[in-house]
Amino acid sequence: MSNLGLKLVNRLIKYGVLASLSFVTLTSFAGESTQQASLHKIAQEISAQRIESDIQTLVGFGTRHTLSETKSDTRGIGAARRWIKKEFEAISAQCGGCLEIIEVKQTISGEKRIPNPVEVVNIIAIQRGSTEPNRMVMMSGDIDSRVSDVMDFTSDAPGANDNASGVAGVIEAARVLSKYTFNGSVVYAALSGEEQGLFGGKILTEYAQKNNWQVHGVLNNDMIGNITGINGVTDNTTARIFSEGTRVVETKEQARTRRFTGGEVDSASRNLARYIDTIADKYIENLDTMLVYRLDRFARGGHHRPFNDAGFAAVRIMETNEHYDRQHQDLRTENGIVYGDTIDGVDFDYAAKLTSLNAVSLASMAWAPAPPKEVKISGAVRASTTLSWQPSEDKNIAGYKIYWRYTSEPQWQYSQWVDNVSEFTLKNVVIDNYYFGVASVNKQGVESPVVFPGDVGSFDHNIK
Template sequence: MRYLFLAALTCALPAFASQWQAPPAEKAELYAIGNAASAERIERDITKLVSFGTRHTLSDTVSDTRGIGAARRWIESEFKRISKNCGGCLEVITVTDTVSGKRIPEPTEVVNVIAIQRGKTDPQRVVMMAGDIDSRVTDVLNASADSPGANDNASGVAGALEAARILSQYRFNGTIVYAALSGEEQGLYGGAILANYAKQQGWNIDAVLNNDMIGNIAGINGVIDNRTVRVFSEGTRYVETEDEARLRRFTGGEVDSPSRNLARYIKKAGEQYVPNLDVMMIYRLDRFGRGGHHRPFNEAGFPGVRIMETWEHYDRQHQDLRTENGITYGDTLDGVNFPYAAKLTNLNAVTLASLAWAPAPPADVSIEGAVSPDTTLKWKTPAHADKLAGYRIYWRLTTDSEWRYSRYVGKTNAYTLNNIVIDNYFFGVASVAEDGSESPVVFPGPAGAF
C-alpha cells in the first residue's frame, strides 16, 4: 500500500509542478542585443549630423547641406535605408505642426521624423526611443551661427538610428517607434506634437525613452566615468486628479508612477544584459530646474523617462564656439565618447526589445488587506495577451528603491500573500510571457496604472 501511495504521488507531482512552473528568468536574445551597437556607426552618424553646421529649429530648411531641413531629410533617408535592409519593416513618416512662442517669434513648421516598426499581435501598444535633432549656441534665438550639437543631441539621434538597425532584425508583439524630434531647445515642441499625434492614433504608449546627451564621459569637475548612466523619472503622474491624489495619500504610490516603474525596469534590464553598466535612478522628473522631451509625454499621460550620461561638461552645452582664458567652449565631436554612446544605445535596445516582446501590463490592479495579516492583489488580463504564461507579484520594503521580493503565481487574476502585511511593503504585479519576457510592474490603483 505504501508503494502504491508513493507511486500515485510521484505521478501527480509533474502535473502539479507544471501548473506552477515559472517561465525562464532571462531571454538569450537580449544578451546579443545588449552588445550589438556599433561605436563606429554611431560616430559616422554623429559626424554627419555635425556636418550640417547648425540644426537650430529656426535655421535653413531649403539647403541640402546646411540647417535643420537638410538634417531631418538625411535622418529620414537613413530610416528608409534601414527599412529597405529589413524588407520594408519600418514605416517612415514625418509628424509636423506649425508653432510660435517665446523662443519661436514667427510661425515655424516643427518636423519630427519617425520610423514605426509595427508589432505582430498588439500593434497599438507602443514603446519609443527618442532623440532631439535641433542644436543651439549661447543665444537661443541665434539660428545662423555654427552649432555642432555633437553630444546635445546628435548622440541621441544617432542612438535611435542604431537601435533601429539592431531591432529591425527581429519581430516583436508590440510596436517600436524610433523618433527624431525637433524644437526641443525652443520649448519641447516636437515632443508635444508627437504626443498629441499618438493620442489621435490611439497608441497605448507603455514607455518613452528620451535620450538627451548620451555621449559624454568627462565631467566638468574632472571625473571620467564610462560605466554609469542616469535615468530620470517623475514620481507622481502629472495627470493625477484631485480624487486620485487623495486616494494616494492613504495608500501610497508617491514613488510608483508608471514612469518610476519604467525606470526600475530599465535598471534591471540594463544591468543584466549590458556589460559594465550601472544604472542610476534619479527620483526627479529631470535635472534640477531643467527639462527634456519626455516631459510632454508625461503631460499627455504617457510613461516616459530621460536617459543620459552621469557627468555633464557645461562648457560643452549651449555655448558659442570659442576659446577664452585657455578654456575651449562648444559641443564638438572631440567631446563625444562613441563606445559609451554605443553602450547607452544598447541599454535602450534591450529595454525596447524586452518591453515589445513582453505582454501588456496587467490592467486594473487592486489591493486589499487592511487589518489583516495577509495581502491580496487582483487584476485583469490585458487585451492581446498572446503568449501570456501568467503573472508575477512583486513587493519591497517601503524604503527600498527596487523590487526586492517576487513570486510567480501562474495564470490567475487574484492571489493572496499569506502572512505578508500590507502596511509594511509596497506591492505590484507584472505580466509574464512564455519566453520569460515581463511587462513593467504595475502598482495598484490609479497611481501606478499604465
C-alpha cells in the same frame, strides 16, 4: 563567474533577496529562452563605429537650430531631417519595408523662442508589432542644436553630444531591432524644436493621443556621449535615469486615495525606470544606472516631459557627468578654456553602451505582454495581502509575478511567481509594511514593467 553574474549577485546581496527569487529568474542563465538569448545578442549588436559616423554626419550640417536653413542640402535642420529620413528608409529597405516612416509636424508661431511661423518637423519610424500594433514603446532623440543665444540660428552649432548622440542612438537602435519581430510596436523618434520649447515632443504627444496609441514607455535620450564632467570626474560605467513621481494629471480624488495607500514613488514612469535599471543589471556589461527621483535635472527640462504632461510613462536616459562648457555654447576659447559641443567631446563606446541599454529595454517591453491593467490591492487589518488585475486575452502570457519591497527601498526586493490567474493572495505578508506590484510574463520568460496598484501606478494614460 561572468561580469553579468557578479553584478546580479551583488545586487541580490545588496537587497537581501537571494533566497526569494522565483524559479523563472534563477533558471534564466541555465536555460534561456530564444527571446532572452536574443536580448543578450541585441546588446552586442550595437555599433560604436556606426554611431560615430552618424554623429559626424549630423555635426557636418553646421547647425541644426530649429529656425535654421531648410532648403539647403548641406546645411541646417532641413538637410538633417531629410538625411535622417533617408537613413530610416534604408533601414526599412533592409527589413523588407518593416518601418512605417512618417513626418509628424506642425507650424508654430507666436512663441517666445519661435516668434514667426516655423514648421517643426519630427521624423518618425514605426516598427509595427505582429499581434499588438497599437501598443507602443518609444526611443527618442532631439535633432536640433543651439549656441549661447537660443535665438541665434546662423552660427555653427555642431551639437555633437547635445543631441546628435541621442539621434544617432535612435537610428542605430532601429538598425538592430528591425532585424527582429516583436509583439508590440517600437517607435523610433527624431524630434525637433526641443531647444525652443519642447515643441517636437508636444506635437508627437498630440499625434499619439489622436491616434489612440497605447504608449507604455518613452525612453528619451538627451546627451548620451559624454564621460568627463565639469566636476572633473571621468566615468564610462554609469548613467542616469530621470523619472517623475506622481502624474501631473492626477485628480484631487486620486491624490486623496494616494495619501492613504501610498505610491508617491511608484508612478508608471518610476517603475519604467526601475525596469530599465534591471535591464542594465542583466544585459549591459559594465554599466550601473542611477535612478534619479526627479522629472529632470534641477529646474531643467527635456523631451520626455510633454509625454509626462499627457500621463504617459516617460523617462530621460543620459550621461552621469555633464560638462557645461560643452552645452549651449558659442564655439570659442576664453582664458584657456575651450567652449562648444564638438565631436571630440563624445565617447562613442559609451554612446553605444547607452544605446544598447535602450535597444534591449525596447525589445524586452515589445516582446513582453502589456503591463497588467486595473491592478487592485486589499488587505487592511488582515494578515495577508490580495492583489487582483484584469484578465488578459493575450495568449502569449504564461503568468504573472507579484513583487513587493519595504517602502523605503528603491528596488523590488521579493517576488512570487503565479500562474495565469487574475487574483492571488500573499499569505502572512502584511499590507502595511510593503509596496506591491504585478508584472506580466510571456511564455519565454520575458516580463513587462511592474504595475503598482491603483490609478497612481497604471500604465494607462487615460486614467481619470
